[in-house]
Every structure is written in structure tokens, then in C-alpha cells.
Amino acid sequence: MMPRTEVTDRSDVEDMLRIEEISMSFGAVTVLRNVNLHLRRGEILGLVGDNGAGKSTLVKIITGYHKPDGGRVYLDGEEVRLRSVQDGREHGIETVFQDLALVNELSVFHNLFLNREHTGGGWFKLLRNKSMRAAARRCLDEMAVDIPSIDVPVAKLSGGQRQAIAVARATRQKDIKILLLDEPLAAMGAKETALIINLIKGLCRSTGISVIIIDHNYAHLFDICDRINVIQQGQVTLDADLSEISLEELIELMVQSRRCELSKYLPGDQVSAETVINPQANGGSR
Amino acid sequence: MRRDQSVRLEPGDADTAPGPESPVAYGLDTRRVSASALRRFGDLYLQEMVIAVVALAMILFFTVDSPDFFTTSNAAALASFIAPIAFFALAEVPILILGEIDLSVGEVYVLSPFLVEHLNNAGTPVPLAIVFTMALCAVIGWVNGLITVKLHLPSFITTLGMTFALEGIILIGSNGAPANPVGDGTLALVLGGGVWAEAYWAVGVMTILFVMLRRTSFGLHIIAVGGNAESSKESGLKVDSIKIWCFVLCSFVGGLIGILDGYHIGSIDPDTPGLTFMFYGVAAAVIGGTALTGGRGTMIGAAIGAIALGTLEDGFHVISVSSFAYDLILGIAILITMFLNVQIERATIRGAGRGSVARLIGFIFNRRKEPVRR
Numbered sequence: 001m002m003p004r005t006e007v008t009d010r011s012d013v014e015d016m017l018r019i020e021e022i023s024m025s026f027g028a029v030t031v032l033r034n035v036n037l038h039l040r041r042g043e044i045l046g047l048v049g050d051n052g053a054g055k056s057t058l059v060k061i062i063t064g065y066h067k068p069d070g071g072r073v074y075l076d077g078e079e080v081r082l083r084s085v086q087d088g089r090e091h092g093i094e095t096v097f098q099d100l101a102l103v104n105e106l107s108v109f110h111n112l113f114l115n116r117e118h119t120g121g122g123w124f125k126l127l128r129n130k131s132m133r134a135a136a137r138r139c140l141d142e143m144a145v146d147i148p149s150i151d152v153p154v155a156k157l158s159g160g161q162r163q164a165i166a167v168a169r170a171t172r173q174k175d176i177k178i179l180l181l182d183e184p185l186a187a188m189g190a191k192e193t194a195l196i197i198n199l200i201k202g203l204c205r206s207t208g209i210s211v212i213i214i215d216h217n218y219a220h221l222f223d224i225c226d227r228i229n230v231i232q233q234g235q236v237t238l239d240a241d242l243s244e245i246s247l248e249e250l251i252e253l254m255v256q257s258r259r260c261e262l263s264k265y266l267p268g269d270q271v272s273a274e275t276v277i278n279p280q281a282n283g284g285s286r
Numbered sequence: 287m288r289r290d291q292s293v294r295l296e297p298g299d300a301d302t303a304p305g306p307e308s309p310v311a312y313g314l315d316t317r318r319v320s321a322s323a324l325r326r327f328g329d330l331y332l333q334e335m336v337i338a339v340v341a342l343a344m345i346l347f348f349t350v351d352s353p354d355f356f357t358t359s360n361a362a363a364l365a366s367f368i369a370p371i372a373f374f375a376l377a378e379v380p381i382l383i384l385g386e387i388d389l390s391v392g393e394v395y396v397l398s399p400f401l402v403e404h405l406n407n408a409g410t411p412v413p414l415a416i417v418f419t420m421a422l423c424a425v426i427g428w429v430n431g432l433i434t435v436k437l438h439l440p441s442f443i444t445t446l447g448m449t450f451a452l453e454g455i456i457l458i459g460s461n462g463a464p465a466n467p468v469g470d471g472t473l474a475l476v477l478g479g480g481v482w483a484e485a486y487w488a489v490g491v492m493t494i495l496f497v498m499l500r501r502t503s504f505g506l507h508i509i510a511v512g513g514n515a516e517s518s519k520e521s522g523l524k525v526d527s528i529k530i531w532c533f534v535l536c537s538f539v540g541g542l543i544g545i546l547d548g549y550h551i552g553s554i555d556p557d558t559p560g561l562t563f564m565f566y567g568v569a570a571a572v573i574g575g576t577a578l579t580g581g582r583g584t585m586i587g588a589a590i591g592a593i594a595l596g597t598l599e600d601g602f603h604v605i606s607v608s609s610f611a612y613d614l615i616l617g618i619a620i621l622i623t624m625f626l627n628v629q630i631e632r633a634t635i636r637g638a639g640r641g642s643v644a645r646l647i648g649f650i651f652n653r654r655k656e657p658v659r660r
Contacts, residue, residue: 065520086522101520105513105581106506114510114521117503125503 014077016041016210017062017178022071024057031057033234034071039178044204044211046221048250049231050258055214056098058231059180062212063095064088076177086115092177094170096184098214100162104155108147109136111154112169139172140165144195159187167196171203179203181213185220197224218254222247232257333575333626334587341594348601355604363603365485368596370547372488374567375574375588376495377539380532382571383499383512385580386441388533390430390448391540391567392560394423397452398544399465399554412469416477420541426452427537431530441533449561460556467548478546487546488589491539496585508532513581569616570595573623594619 017039024032031054039045047055060066062073064082072079075091082088085095095101102111109132110117118128118135136150145164147157154162167184170176181200185193201224203209215221221228228245230238230253238245238253348355374391381388398419405415430448434441467474478484499505511518511528519525548554572578573594574587595616602612 084522084524085520086524089522095520097517097520099517099520101517103510103513103517103581106510110506110510114518115507115523117506119503126497126501127503127506 014041015039015074016043016076018074018077019058019062020072020074022058022061022068022073024054024061024066024068031234032061032068035231035234035236037229037236039210039212040226041210042204042208043227044200044213044225046225046228047212047214047231048218048221048228048254050254050261053231054234055231056182059095059182059212059214060097062088062178063093063097063180089173092175093180094173094176094178095180096163096166096170096182098182098186100166102154102162102166105153107151107153108140108157108165109133109150111165112136112139112150112172114169139168143168143171143199160189160192163187164192164196167199171199176207176209179209179211181211181215183214183216185215185217193220200224218247218250222250230254331575331584331586333623334584334590336626337574337587337594337623338590341590341597344594344597344601348597348604352601352605355601360600360604362481364596364600365482366550367600368592369484369488370543370563371566371570371595372589372592373491373539373543373546374564375570375592376488376492376567376585377536377543378564378567378571379495379576379583379585379588380499380508381441381536382568382576382578383508383580383583384529384532385512385578386434386529386532387445387568387578388427388430388441388536389445389561389564390426390452391445391536392562392564393449393452393456394426394537394540394560395544395547395563396554396556396558396560397426397456398423398541399467399548400456400460400556402545402548403465403468404459406468412473415468416545419545420538423541423544424534424538427534427540428530430537431533434533435526435529453560456556462556464553464555465548466553467545474549478549484546484550487542491542492585492589499585504528504531509581512583566595566616567592569620573619578624 015038017037019035019037022032022035022037023030035054035058037058047058049055057066061068064085064087067081067083073082074080075093080091082091082093088095103114106114109129113132113136117125118131119125120128133150140147140150143164145161145168147161147165154165157165163184163186167181170179170181179200185196188196197220200211200213204211213221213224222242225242227239227241228250229236230250237257345356354360374395377391378388401419401422402412402415405418406412410418426448430441430445433439433444470479476483478487499508507518507523507528510521510523511525515525544554567588570591571583571588572591574584574589574591576583576587598615599609599612602609
């Protein structure tokens with residue numbers, strides 16, 4: 001297996017991203033309650049939480065997709081108010097969304113360059129497809145992503161291939177500072193996963209970007225992250241360096257909370273952990 | 287380290303699969319199938335080619351059936367049948383790709399000659415009146431877009447309301463009297479008065495819109511938003527403004543047709559059925575492969591669809607078939623093409639369930655396209 005990334009002492013380094021007291025609700029549903037979170041320079045932070053805990057919403061706030069109801073976002077020590085994803089991109093925030101943000105009808109290379117097309121002709125913004133094709137081919141070859149052709153619509157690709165393209169699109173950028181990954185490994189096989197994990201680690205080491213990654217596979221997170229935050233019911237309930245918590249402890253914590261959660265709804269004094277969740281399915285053996 | 291032979295080999299093992307550094311590791315497909323230009327063309331324009339064949343067949347049929355069809359004098363008539371349908375189809379294509387519809391463009395078409403006449407009567411010189419009219423038409427589109435996008439009304443409802451509102455404005459303003467296009471000489475000749483003027487305009491507008499849709503980043507964004515608005519927003523596209531611009535474009539082209547047709551016909555009745563004309567355009571676009579559900583459509587297809595419908599209409603006139611039959615055939619043609627539309631979509635998109643016709647189409651066109659999967 002891969003060697004664990006060394007956690008160096010970065011306490012003297014300023015935070016790359018800091019969010020304070022972020023809250024967000026959709027209509028009557030409160031998704032995030034006063035969330036505080038920070039991301040150090042060059043750090044890989046894992047976000048863990050049940051479905052509906054608010055992880056994706058948090059990512060979408062950082063990326064500029066949602067505007068939070070309250071709270072502040074600091075980038076590099078400066079408060080920012082992102083108005084759109086484009087705004088976030090200009091600040092160096094790249095995202096792989098849970099739904100991958102690919103357009104099925106468009107070809108692979110058009111998806112790779114969506115909203116970042118190579119254009120000429122000044123005001124008319126004529127597409128330079130040849131240049132985009134060449135760049136897309138180069139980028140996918142570098143990442144060792146193999147697809148039948150960059151001209152096929154992404155609708156024809158498999159889940160893993162689509163995910164690879166979404167990751168390639170985000171990591172391709174030169175001026176990237178923060179990379180947000182919302183379940184980037186969900187549809188991938190073992191080999192593709194290893195590749196992506198290597199890629200992210202390599203990126204962090206070579207360019208010093210900061211990464212937030214959401215994944216339900218805790219083993220992956222322990223393999224890749226420096227620190228883990230747990231989000232439950234719209235709040236960060238645990239913030240621990242990897243040295244402070246073990247995989248087993250994390251799984252136990254998540255199972256415990258689910259047991260508590262379920263015991264509210266189910267009759268009887270206790271629900272056994274096995275009926276709630278199979279730890280093997282979540283963690284696997286390491 | 288020796289490995290026990292009885293141990294099941296894991297997918298990551300070096301002796302069964304290439305390591306992660308190999309390009310093969312990612313893809314499920316080991317053969318890099320390069321899509322040939324021809325196949326790419328076939329993929330993109332399958333429906334357009336089908337309807338082009340149908341149009342050619344009709345031209346052939348009418349030519350054989352009547353000596354009056356393939357003549358110079360009929361060519362001009364044919365052009366004046368095709369041009370308005372083509373204009374409406376071209377105007378609607380971007381909107382249809384977005385999964386929206388603009389019903390009011392037909393009424394904008396009726397409005398514009400009235401506006402020109404009215405502004406001219408108020409003392410504005412004709413060219414300036416035309417410029418003002420076009421600007422006002424664009425504003426109508428902007429209002430349509432704004433209501434649809436910001437108030438979250440379905441565009442069908444927004445533009446239906448706009449249709450009746452405009453109709454009312456035309457009837458009140460004109461008091462029921464037809465509009466007679468003002469100005470003469472070169473201006474009138476160029477703006478539709480000349481026999482072929484409308485056809486030239488149609489070809490010009492089609493060329494511009496074709497380039498816009500296929501070759502500019504705005505066109506790409508239209509298709510992206512039509513295909514998946516959520517993904518487009520996540521990619522940082524300004525979905526709302528793209529939609530509004532498409533409505534502006536549609537109404538603008540609608541105003542242009544009105545002015546051209548005004549000069550071409552000589553007078554426009556206030557109760558001209560704008561809705562019907564608009565739907566001819568939508569029919570042509572749909573027959574030419576534009577999906578009403580959004581995400582797919584081409585200007586070429588819309589133009590070919592208009593040629594097919596215009597030829598049918600003109601041909602019926604030439605061989606003196608009742609024009610009532612035209613509507614019947616139009617209706618059946620729309621149903622058949624919509625059926626094929628759905629089937630082709632199923633045939634070309636992997637994973638979707640396949641109908642029998644889709645299998646046939648897939649058999650003919652897709653034989654070796656599906657990559658080999660392990």
C-alpha cells in the first residue's frame with residue numbers, strides 16, 4: 001500500500017481557507033449550523049458524514065455555487081464573498097462535484113474546456129477546437145486516462161471514465177490553490193482509485209495546493225488525508241489529525257452516532273451495530 | 287516473495303493487470319478507437335441526413351409528377367414558401383435546444399411591420415424606424431426571457447401571455463387596418479421586395495446562426511445549458527443570461543421576418559395567425575432533428591426541415607392537391623419524426639433502453655462503434 005503522507009508541523013503556516021459561522025438553510029430545512037472549518041496550506045482534509053449531513057452543501061458554498069445565509073469565508077487570510085462558481089475559479093478554487101458537472105450531450109474535450117474554451121476572433125469568441133482537442137489529448141494522456149475518443153459525447157462513457165474526466169478537468173488548471181473533491185472515487189475501480197489518489201498526493205506535494213475531499217470510504221481517507229473533520233447534522237463534531245484517531249475509532253464513532261440516531265426512531269432499548277451498518281463495507285481492512 | 291497459487295489474484299496484481307502507471311489502467315477499453323471524421327459526421331447529423339433524403343425524394347417526386355415544378359418561375363415561389371418557415375425554425379432552434387419555447391415570435395413577426403409604419407407616420411425616417419422596430423422586438427424577447435428566468439414561469443406560459451398581449455396591441459394600434467410597408471426603391475427591394483431577397487436573407491441568417499451555434503463559445507454554452515442546466519451552473523456558466531439572450535435573439539429574428547415579409551407580400555393583416563406560422567417553424571426544427579426536450583438541435587437541420595415543409599406546400603400547389611391535405615401530411619410527418627427522434631436518441635446514447643427501430647438504426651450505423659469492454 002501507499003506510504004502514509006507525513007504530517008508535518010504546519011502550525012506556523014497561515015490557513016489557506018478558513019470559514020467561520022457558516023449557516024445555510026433551504027426553505028424550512030437547516031442544512032448547516034454555524035460551521036467552522038479551516039484548511040491549512042498544502043493540507044489534505046477529509047470530510048466525513050452521513051448522507052444529508054451537509055458536506056456537499058458546504059463544498060458548494062466554498063466553491064461559490066451557493067451563497068450562505070450567514071458567516072464568513074476567508075481565502076488566504078482575506079474575506080471573500082463569492083458570487084458564482086466562475087468567481088470561485090478566478091480565486092483558484094476548483095471543484096469536482098458529486099454529480100461531476102458534465103454535460104452528456106457534449107464531447108469529452110468540450111466538457112474538459114466548458115466555460116474555459118480556447119477561443120479566437122475577439123468579440124465573437126470563435127471556438128478553436130483543434131487546439132482544445134490537442135490540449136485535451138495531452139492532458140488525458142498525462143493523467144493516463146484512457147477513453148475511446150475525445151470526440152465521443154460523455155454520455156457514452158462509463159462511470160469511472162466520466163469521473164476521471166471530471167477530476168482531470170479540475171486538476172488541469174495551473175493557478176489552482178484549493179481543490180474540492182466531492183466523492184471523486186465513488187464510481188471507480190481499485191486501479192483507477194489508486195491512480196487518482198496518487199495524482200492528488202502528487203499535486204499536493206509538487207504544487208502545494210490544499211485539498212478537501214469527501215469520501216465514504218474511510219480507508220481511502222486514511223490513506224490520503226492529513227486531517228479528518230466529521231460533519232453531523234450540519235455541524236462539525238470532530239476535528240482530528242490523523243495521528244489522533246485510528247480508522248477503527250472513526251468507524252466506531254460513526255456507527256455510534258448512527259445507533260443513537262436510530263434508537264430515537266426504533267422501539268426497544270438498543271439497536272445492534274451490525275443491523276445498522278457493516279463496518280467492513282465502509283472501511284475494509286487495511 | 288512467493289505467492290500461494292490458491293490465493294485469488296486481486297485486480298491490482300502485477301501479473302494480471304498493468305500497473306497504475308500504464309495508460310491502459312484507466313480505461314475499460316484497451317483498443318483506442320478513433321472516431322473517423324465520417325462517423326463523427328454521421329453521429330452528429332444522422333437525422334439531418336434522413337430528412338435531407340426525404341426532401342430530395344419529394345423534389346424528385348414533384349419534378350417527375352409535374353413539368354411545372356422544376357422551373358425558374360416556380361423556384362421563386364418555392365423560395366417564398368421555404369424562407370419564412372426557415373426563419374421561424376432558425377429563430378426557435380436555440381430556444382428549443384434550451385428546452386424552452388417561444389410562442390410569441392409569430393406575433394412579433396406581425397407586430398414589426400405595424401411598428402415601422404407607425405413610427406414612420408410619427409415622422410421617423412424609414413431606416414431609423416426599422417432600427418427602432420428591431421430594437422423593440424429585441425426588448426420583447428428580453429422581457430420574455432426575464433419573466434421566464436427570474437420569475438420562474440414556464441416559457442410556454444410566459445410567451446403565450448406575450449402572444450395574446452401583442453395581438454391585442456396590434457389590433458388596438460391598427461384598428462383592424464392592414465399595415466402597408468413604407469418606403470420604396472432599393473431599401474424595399476433589399477428588405478424582401480426583391481424576388482429572391484427573402485431567400486438571400488434566410489441563407490445569410492442561417493449561416494450566421496450556424497456559425498454562432500457550432501463555432502462560438504456562446505453556441506457551445508447554449509447546448510451545455512440545454513443538455514444539463516445544473517452541470518452548466520456548476521461549471522460557472524451564467525445560465526440565466528444565456529437563456530435571456532436566446533429569447534432576445536429569437537424575437538429579433540422574428541422582427542426581421544416581419545419586416546421582410548411585409549415588403550415581400552405588400553401588406554400584413556393585423557389578424558395574421560402568428561401562432562400558426564411559429565408552429566410551422568417549430569415543426570421544421572423538430573423534423574430537422576431538434577429535440578423538444580433540449581440539448582440537441584442544429585441550424586442545418588432546421589433549414590432542411592423548412593425546405594422539406596416548403597417543398598411539400600409548394601408541390602401541393604403545383605400539382606393542385608388540396609392544401610387541406612398539406613396539414614394532414616404535416617401532422618403525420620411531425621408524429622413520425624418525433625417517434626424516430628426518440629428512437630435515435632435511444633440508439634445513440636449508451637445505457638438507455640432500446641426500441642426495435644433503435645436497434646435497426648444501431649445495426650446500420652453503430653455496428654463497430656461500441657468499444658469492446660472487458
